[in-house]
Amino acid sequence: MSRQTRAIIHPQALQHNFARLQPSLPSRAIAVIKADAYGHGAVTVATALSDLCTCFAVAIxxxxxxxxxxxxxxxxxxxxxxxxxxxxxxxxxxxxxLVVHNTVQLDWLTTLPASQRPEVWLKVDSGMHRLGFSVDDAIALLASHEWLTEQPCVLVTHFACADEPDNPFNTAQFDAFNRIAAATNLPVCVANSAATLTHPDQWGAWCRLGIGMYGASPLANKTAAQLELQAAMTLQAEVIGLHNVKKGESVGYSQSWKAPRDSVIATVGIGYADGYPRHCPTGTPVVIRGHRAPLVGRVSMDMITIDVTDIPDVALQDTVELWGRQLPVDEVAQCAGTISYELTTRVSTRVPRTVEQAARDNP
Ligand SMILES: Cc1ncc(COP(=O)(O)O)c(C=O)c1O
Known part of the structure; x- marks a missing residue:
């Protein structure tokens, strides 16, 4: 039997989350499926959303x-x-x-014959200082490159602190961006998942939905469950070893964990080569037989060890959930000192993705 480590993708959760996030007001939602749809599989996600979503976004x-x-x-x-x-x-x-954010790109597109030019949107730097033209430069470019406004140009910007709704930098960025939006009257594409949730009425033509669609919380102060979002990925592995360890004996590399009591340790077939974060410390939860069990000791390349002393009847081949429906990915990310975006995008190619089939209606 082949290794049972896998990421199960839940299309109904994607559809639920997309509908949940999509603002009822005039905005239209773009599903962001860059980085293989945050590790979920871009084709899988685009297929799941095909009937709901009129536009997708990738990075490159x-x-x-x-x-x-x-x-x-x-x-x-x-x-x-x-x-x-x-x-x-x-x-x-x-x-x-193509979202154009620098002058080299603009020059390439300007030299293309109009008949061969794709649709081009303009990225405006409203304060994040990562990509985009300053507000003044963008206004000047729109005046000097008439072709830009002779096609369906949209002004794009991105917020640095949208996950903190009360951060005053959001207002500063919005005000800066509003200056060009008001001056040009072009449609805009501004909000990510967090901004869509916090200000659904403010963002106009397009919003860009990423992390919330995958069922993790986009907001620092709310859980996915509080936002009624459902996990779109469940990462699973199985128990491949069981050991009775005496009080004081150590488990794993560097002897970093020593049993405080006689313990039962299950070895699970997933490690950092699969994308399970090596930074997860002892105590990071997993779920087995419906119970939480703590990770103990170091994460190895292909395995982790968990303490199942308090969970009855754990057996070889039992399924272990690393994150997903029973265990929010945000919680594991917090244990690892990172964000859910990093966890799902890093699930490696060694881990097969399987797509959950829709439950059949009873005949
Ligand atoms: C430019 C841009 N827009 C939208 C998104 C989607 O953001 P989120 O996943 O927080 O909804 C991202 C994500 O990295 C992004 O870089």
């Missing part, structure tokens, strides 16, 4: 091709825009929308 042009090969037809916004002239030349045929 190379992420468009697999979607087209799989028959996904919606336009795809490329958030980092083109990396070379070839990206510009290929974009129209692949129905991609």
């Amino acid at each position: 042009c190379d992420e468009v091709r697999p979607l087209r090969d799989a028959g996904i037809t919606q336009p795809v916004v490329v958030l980092e825009g083109p990396h070379d002239m070839q990206d510009c030349q290929m974009a129209k045929a692949s129905n991609s929308i």
